[in-house]
């Protein structure tokens with residue numbers, strides 16, 4: 001895999017809970033010349049913090065990446081215990097994929113310190129891409145509020161304007177640490193939500209994933225196996241997980257937002273009751289009684305991705321990784 005960020009590439013810090021589809025996202029980000037990954041921050045989410053760090057370092061080997069600082073952050077959400085998604089990502093976090101041990105080491109400073117240092121040192125405003133529960137991002141913003149002056153925006157995979165997955169109404173990343181997500185939305189930094197509305201759509205056909213596994217290239221085999229994990233889950237009630245590129249779609253959104261239907265909408269996180277962790281999105285086009293009668297409280301506004309050109313992101317994902325020929329199989 002060739003890694004070459006163009007000089008005008010977007011400086012990006014990834015915050016990950018690697019995670020089958022975080023792995024796909026890391027591979028995509030490293031391969032795209034328009035993205036310059038300057039650091040990776042790890043958090044407990046899909047798997048334990050230790051597994052997330054190890055998986056992330058091993059995926060960098062798969063990409064044959066140059067040195068990129070990786071650091072461990074929070075091992076649990078702000079208020080609640082960590083609750084992994086092993087039923088989706090397996091105990092290891094990478095499903096059935098087994099990667100060789102790596103010589104790479106995580107930084108000795110925490111990912112909060114690493115992000116602070118990288119953001120202040122960057123000559124251009126940094127884009128934070130959150131692909132995980134937002135505990136690290138919230139801690140960063142609380143501990144070092146000065147970083148907002150050099151953050152371009154926060155793009156996050158999380159939330160939904162319709163269905164949930166962790167609960168009937170809440171998406172996993174926001175559900176895992178709702179207070180953290182609320183802090184991020186309230187930070188004053190422009191935010192972009194790549195939620196389940198689009199996440200659940202961008203899927204690679206099973207025959208294409210199978211062709212990737214058959215290839216001679218290690219990257220191709222790893223991508224095919226990662227997608228295959230999703231496909232293996234795609235029976236019965238889990239059919240929505242078939243072949244999804246998942247978190248990688250949030251990176252596609254960075255470099256090709258034109259494939260998305262995006263609206264600036266009032267957005268907040270529900271913190272109490274059954275709806276805890278749900279992202280509430282106000283899509284009304286006429287003022288309701290709450291506004292008319294002066295009962296409404298202020299909501300933050302965020303850019304929200306509502307729909308996606310699926311074929312365009314499938315091609316973008318595979319072509320960026322040099323795997324586009326698998327579509328012809």
Ligand code: RIB
Pocket residue numbers: 019020021022045046131132133157165171172173246247
């Ligand atoms: O809600 C979807 C989950 O799978 C999230 O953790 C997302 O980041 C992906 O890894």
Ligand code: CA
Pocket residue numbers: 016017018019021022046131132247
């Ligand atoms: Ca993730």
